Amino acid sequence: MSLIKQIISGDRRALAQALTLVENDYQNSQNMLAEVYTHTGHAHIIGVTGIPGAGKSTLLNALVKLMRKCEDTLGLLAVDPSSQFSKGAILGDRIRMRDLLGDKGVFIRSMATRGELGGLSSSTAGAVDVLDAAGFDRVIVETVGVGQAEVDIASNAHTSIVVLCPGVGDSVQAAKSGILEIADIIVVNKSDYPKVNVTKSYLREMLDIGSAVQVGLSETQNMTCDPHLVHGTSGAGNNSWQVPIITTVATSGEGVSELFDHLLAHYDHITSTGEITVRRQNRLRAIFESRLRKQLYTKFSQMLSEDYFLRQLELMMVRETDPYTAATECMNNFEINYIGDED
Amino acid sequence: MPDNPIRILIAKPGLDGHDRGAKVIARALRDAGMEVIYTGLRQSPIMIVEAALQEDVNAIGVSILSGAHQVLVPRIIDLLNDNGLYNVPLFVGGIIPDNDVEELIQLGVAGVFGPGTSTSDIVSAVREAVS
Ligand SMILES: Nc1nc2c(ncn2[C@@H]2O[C@H](COP(=O)(O)OP(=O)(O)OP(=O)(O)O)[C@@H](O)[C@H]2O)c(=O)[nH]1
Ligand SMILES: [Mg+2]
Numbered sequence: 001m002s003l004i005k006q007i008i009s010g011d012r013r014a015l016a017q018a019l020t021l022v023e024n025d026y027q028n029s030q031n032m033l034a035e036v037y038t039h040t041g042h043a044h045i046i047g048v049t050g051i052p053g054a055g056k057s058t059l060l061n062a063l064v065k066l067m068r069k070c071e072d073t074l075g076l077l078a079v080d081p082s083s084q085f086s087k088g089a090i091l092g093d094r095i096r097m098r099d100l101l102g103d104k105g106v107f108i109r110s111m112a113t114r115g116e117l118g119g120l121s122s123s124t125a126g127a128v129d130v131l132d133a134a135g136f137d138r139v140i141v142e143t144v145g146v147g148q149a150e151v152d153i154a155s156n157a158h159t160s161i162v163v164l165c166p167g168v169g170d171s172v173q174a175a176k177s178g179i180l181e182i183a184d185i186i187v188v189n190k191s192d193y194p195k196v197n198v199t200k201s202y203l204r205e206m207l208d209i210g211s212a213v214q215v216g217l218s219e220t221q222n223m224t225c226d227p228h229l230v231h232g233t234s235g236a237g238n239n240s241w242q243v244p245i246i247t248t249v250a251t252s253g254e255g256v257s258e259l260f261d262h263l264l265a266h267y268d269h270i271t272s273t274g275e276i277t278v279r280r281q282n283r284l285r286a287i288f289e290s291r292l293r294k295q296l297y298t299k300f301s302q303m304l305s306e307d308y309f310l311r312q313l314e315l316m317m318v319r320e321t322d323p324y325t326a327a328t329e330c331m332n333n334f335e336i337n338y339i340g341d342e343d
Numbered sequence: 344m345p346d347n348p349i350r351i352l353i354a355k356p357g358l359d360g361h362d363r364g365a366k367v368i369a370r371a372l373r374d375a376g377m378e379v380i381y382t383g384l385r386q387s388p389i390m391i392v393e394a395a396l397q398e399d400v401n402a403i404g405v406s407i408l409s410g411a412h413q414v415l416v417p418r419i420i421d422l423l424n425d426n427g428l429y430n431v432p433l434f435v436g437g438i439i440p441d442n443d444v445e446e447l448i449q450l451g452v453a454g455v456f457g458p459g460t461s462t463s464d465i466v467s468a469v470r471e472a473v474s
Contacts, residue, residue, distance in 0.1 A: 012396060088376045
């Protein structure tokens with residue numbers, strides 16, 4: 001039986017091995033992913049991101065338990081950063097998800113970012129597709145919302161949840177880093193701590209400013225289709241969804257059923273308004289772009305001789321060239337043909 | 344296939360609440376370039392094997408201080424076999440009496456590390472078992 005058939009028939013070990021292939025072998029997983037793709041499109045993809053230690057995993061533990069009461073099946077991907085130095089990683093999200101083990105309706109996989117150019121978003125997207133094809137009703141991706149790659153992953157979801165904690169300082173950081181812009185739902189977890197209301201009203205204000213700006217933009221701009229504007233417009237503004245701010249205590253489960261209700265409401269909203277089609281297309285675009293970036297980079301590296309590279313570096317040192325000119329000269333020598341339909 | 348990091352599950356079965364040793368090992372393995380899936384305290388054999396299966400790890404390390412190794416280890420090995428994971432090397436760390444070490448090896452444990460074992464010995468043992 002092929003790996004795909006095994007996955008679809010519910011073989012969890014085959015599923016685990018397929019995820020390894022996606023993670024480890026960009027080239028050899030391509031054919032499998034192509035076949036997997038024909039079986040995708042059924043799962044509700046949920047991104048959960050937020051500041052480190054906000055309680056994302058604990059919250060998912062509680063949320064998934066609730067979802068299981070409704071017989072939903074769940075595939076979870078927990079992404080944690082790799083160490084820049086050793087390339088190793090400690091993947092600890094399972095510590096908080098202990099209630100979910102031993103339930104055949106739940107499958108959890110930890111992934112390290114592995115710091116590769118365009119690699120993380122591409123292998124995470126592949127892993128999401130594998131879990132979708134395996135038949136899980138919802139696929140949830142947990143990432144720490146600190147780097148752009150992580151934010152990209154979250155914004156490839158149908159529904160993005162941003163998890164913060166009381167403490168306005170953290171929220172300011174979050175606003176600066178841009179993760180608020182991708183939020184469909186904001187959770188202020190650890191609301192057993194003080195200053196919950198201050199944080200909530202600050203966040204509400206940030207969101208209102210954001211949507212005021214959006215309204216202003218769409219009046220003047222008439223939504224032209226610049227492909228580079230597509231990223232990150234998933235959250236507030238481009239549809240009539242009001243981003244709710246939900247307070248939770250993940251450790252006790254308080255507020256988690258409200259979160260679940262809003263999650264279902266958001267899914268209803270995007271399916272009934274057709275917004276889900278936009279999001280599916282954004283997701284495909286992001287995967288396509290990230291595969292292109294990665295392969296272009298690989299190809300270019302192969303075409304660039306190391307000796308030449310080092311010689312350029314030496315020339316820079318004696319000021320006979322500079323990094324700006326040298327980069328352009330390399331590119332000028334790289335054969336690129338126009339790709340597109342003939343007019 | 345390109346050089347991929349070794350993935351190893353570190354778990355702490357049994358009822359005692361000390362996982363400092365396990366955390367030190369996890370850190371050392373990470374610094375040696377491995378991806379360590381750390382599952383925390385009070386993991387039952389079923390939880391450990393289920394996590395190993397989902398994570399498709401190359402090796403498993405369990406830290407046992409409670410003296411319950413005679414019950415826990417055979418149970419873990421049985422479950423690994425039931426799930427088709429007989430190729431995944433299992434390491435045991437903790438205070439294991441000399442007489443029992445041989446028994447564990449007989450059962451199929453890939454290595455037993457007492458309290459004095461250096462982390463670099465553990466790293467090389469894992470690398471060797473996986474290669
Ligand atoms: N008081 C309180 N503590 C919480 C709450 N939710 C989570 N915690 C604690 O916060 C700590 C971090 O929780 P995690 O669930 O690991 O947080 P995370 O956001 O997944 O962390 P990373 O994945 O490392 O970014 C743990 O010690 C939790 O027990 C909460 O609502 N209230
Ligand atoms: Mg976490």
